[in-house]
Amino acid sequence: MKKLLLTTALAALATGAQAEVKVGMITTLSGGGAGLGLDVRDGFLLALAQSGRDDIELVVEDDQQAPDIAVQLSDKMIQSERVDVMTGIIFSNLAMAVIPSAVNQGVVYLSPNAGPSQLAGRGCHPNYFNVAWQNDNLHEAAGAYANTAGYTNSFILAPNYPAGQDALTGYKRMYQGELAGEIYTQLGQTDYAAEIAQIRASGADSVFFFLPGGMGISFLKQYADSGVDIPVVGPAFSFDQGILQAVGAAALGVVNTAQWSKDIDIPVNQAFVESFSAEYGRLPSLYASQGFDTANLLISALEKADPSDNDAFRAALRDADFESTRGAFRFGNNQHPIQTIYAREVVQEGDVFTNRIIGVALEDHADAYAAECQMP
């Protein structure tokens, strides 16, 4: 990382150009969620390198997935580094700790992953852009997919914390059938035997779960071993490239929802998948695609305006005049994406587990909070 920074700086020196734009990235590079942050960072760096621009200086810091450290780093970025643009935060609770205060201090924030509802509705802000999704989106898509798949009796579960509560709300917003059961699990829980037994006894025809990170791995392994064969639906988080290899065959055939997949057949995406794999020796994940798109959005706006001209820069960002790896991409009034969300299925290619698109779950979908946002 340090090396890459250095090369950009050297390049800047060589051309005699002053680094004009300073971007601060606070992301999770250590702790349980480090895989996500690494992917966002690497996707972002890849896009910067491909743009060939040497006037963008990127400062990367590790938030250790701790809100108070994220806040401290944000103070450092704004007070000491004096960045123009910030990005990188993975987790909603960290986002809520950093973003409101940062955008109020005049920094433009581009979210490559977290999209808490508070920032999409009444708390929307002209300096805040979400390039991934509003948190509910993928859950809503899962609910919509459950309807098309003909499920009428879902068992739903998520950890007992705000993102988990939002997940179940999001699913229920679109899903039209009955609920066979609804459970909140413990955050960080590793054993799901009790929940699986309840699922088995519930008579459900489908299971929806949102269990990010290690929780999802544990759940899927135990679910596959339990012999319960009720089909499972979930948002992409537990089926993404980074953790699928750790879940293994237990995930095969599971349908999950995402706004991106490596088999979206458009040139920009195929080029991204190829160059990412070549550069880093692993397949890109959802998070990598989001990091990549975030950087490209930023570059597209920089082509049109200078960050010092705040209004013009924000207008250029709102245009979203870039080629997204997920195809069509535009912002709604609350500066959150309006996009298509796909249903994917986990498949095995050779000895690698990955996803394949099986259909569209929601077409041109905006989030449920946009109407509450006062911005036009």
Add this chain to the structure above:
Amino acid sequence: MSTILIIEQVLNGLQSGVMLFLMAAGLTLIFGVMGLINLAHGSLYMVGAFAAAAVAGVTGSFLLALLAALAAAAAAGVLVETLVIRRLYAADHLDQVLATFALILIFSEGTRLIFGSFPLYLDIPSWLSGPVTLPGGIQYPLYRLALIGAGLAVALALWVLIERTRIGIQIRAGENDREMIAALGVDISKLYTLVFALGAALAGLAGALVGAIQSVQVGMGEPVLILAFVTIVIGGIGSIKGAFVGAILVGLTQTLGSVFLPVLFRLFLEPATAMSLGASLANMAVYILMSLVLIFRPAGLMGARA
């Protein structure tokens, strides 16, 4: 709620209880014999899981993976004991807490340095996968039954080791009277290393066994560590029997609490509140259990010393 479901949940509680016992036994042994609070015990659990995942990835053999876990955790235990821990026996609890807290930092970051930040893959062997049908028509995963069996077997083996062997006599002597071991002509520092390695191996074994149905990742030992401490405090620190009773109690409280508390609250609260409140209380249940035990029995259920 059917009887079958209740029996199944009791089995689940039992299973998490016996795995917890593997952790707690080592912890309580180390405290009982050497008087050491070892916060790094969870790191040894993690070492076991990572060693197992690495070896299973190369050889494909689950048994080899278990052996590797035992060996790696024991080796890590011996290394840490000789380099750091043995200087702490005479120190007060405060120094022990700090030093082993430092070891957690080193182990976690070191593991990340070697294995990276993505979770590793470790799966149940095919000969233990899938459910079996128990009497009464209960479908229950074979692997979890195997875990219960393995945990009880280890508990039995430990009991035999401590009650019936020469080393056991030395260990018991160490718990009661240090001068007596010296009088028995035992090399104390060797005995301490052995006990520490034994505790570490048990933790490593637990990590590998549980790793097969969970996520093998950095930091996986910390939640287990805290639960293991709760367990030995409930049981009475230094008592293996106490650790066993405590582990089963904690396992059952956690499992049954998370299942039945929301159901219970639904009797007099609206469903959403009941679910959320029940889940929060289930999270706190083991800690409440521990406080209650300590308030009424300040040295734990089977603790000898106060």
Add this chain to the structure above:
Amino acid sequence: MIRESYLNAALLAGLLAVPLYALVVDEPFTITLATRAAILALAAVGLNIALGWGGLVSFGHAAFFGIGGYSMGILAFHAQNFVPLDLGIMVFDGTKSMPIIWLVAVLASALAALLIGLLSLRTSGVYFIMITLAFAQMFYYFAISWARYGGEDGIPIYVRNDFPGLNTLVPIQFFGICFVALLLALWLNARLVASPFGLALNAARQVPVRVQTVGLDPTRLKLVAFVMSGAITGLAGALFADLNRFVSPSMFSWHLSGELIVLIILGGVGRLMGPVLGAVMFVALEHWLGGLTTHWHIALGAILLGVVLFARGGLIGLLCGPRGQT
């Protein structure tokens, strides 16, 4: 060996000089770091009263830090969102005023310390360590699922709270508030140690049986110390929340309890300025090592090990000789 009083004066002067220098060279982030160090030091000064003088190894002081933080979070949340706080017996608009927030934080954490202390002091040794940890974990899990105040997400406070006559958003002014709070706590601590109560508490730690035979109840002495300790750590929690303009359950986490202990041992247990030196070192290491490598925890771990193994008595013990030498 250096005279402890000289070292203490130098430390305070340094903690004051660094942010002032940063102000001159316009490095506001350094002021933020110094503020963080001052607040962590304040929290550890609180813990040191229980741990250093009372001999109570509390592994659950995050409970009080968190209660202080949530006192700030809840009061400011209601004030900033114009949602009155309905307490059943009375309705309160919330407040953005620091002095009121501090009062609430101190009272709430003192009350919690009284309850936790009453129950925990029935035990001793490892059992005490673990039961305090258990109480903090209860608060942690409660906060995580307390949906009304953001649960795991916590409560963002958009603008720092007010202090009469100051602009708290200016880093150096907020540092001043925290520094003065730290000085007051240190002064209180120094007076306490020299008082009849301090003498009795110090003896209760060393030889409880002696304290009993002169007719005093060591458990009551320790309980009072525990309450004061919790109250000071609670005040630090409220300031920490204001520094970050954010409160979350991580303030209750066992890592934080561990870190507070680390600060004290790093500096020197039962030394007036031990927590201050520990906090300054910790923040400096975190910033400096963290800037060098993402794997800085390894180096931090090694340094802590070094202190335990080779510098018993912490850095002050290393510089000024063992405790209690006059």
Add this chain to the structure above:
Amino acid sequence: MTDNIIETRGITKSFGSLKASDDISIDLRAGEIHAIIGPNGAGKSTLIHQICGGLAPDAGQVLLGGQDVTALTTAARARKGLGRTFQISALAMEDSVLENVLLGAMGASGRPWRFWQAIMGDRSLRERAEAALERVGLMDQRHIRTSALSHGQRRQLEVAVALTLDPRAFVMDEPMAGLGAEGSKNLTGFLDGLRAQAPILLVEHDMDAVFALADRISVLVYGRIIATGSVDEIRTNADVREAYLGEEA
């Protein structure tokens, strides 16, 4: 009703199958030194613990000045006038000598709940503490760290702390232990004068000291008092010679 300062009535205490105190009734009268002797493991420490608090008897009562204190804590008994010294010095080793006696003076004053005032500035406490140091001859050492005192000086300090309490009775657990011949002789002389201030219940192994000091002696063997009497009576008591001296010899 009685001029017994300390009295036990039928104290019984068992640990498992071991009877450490078996129906013990003894008393301490004003102005006397009452020594309790017995072989190791006879239950002397157990008896002291029950008299001073910290160990509750299974049956029987402890009275202090005629008042039943069996249910009271150690601290409460101390406040009622029990001054105790320990076999193994129980002193705050990190503190100075003066601070240790100040603790006693403060305990006697009953006012530890002062958080702001400096204890060194409290004249009345200081006078009381220094008077006690003066009496045991440790005044010159008052600013020394207690851990730096010699063994004999620590024993003197133990006595000084008890003196600050101005108790109605002393309970001393082997005050001569570890003192040399010279030290024992000095302390013997000191205790001899002390009985006029308050009676002493003395547990001691040093027979020379016991025979020199005691007004009465009780002999404790296997948890039972087998004899109580004057020095001469005990010297000539057949049971004692058989059970106690015979075993020692």
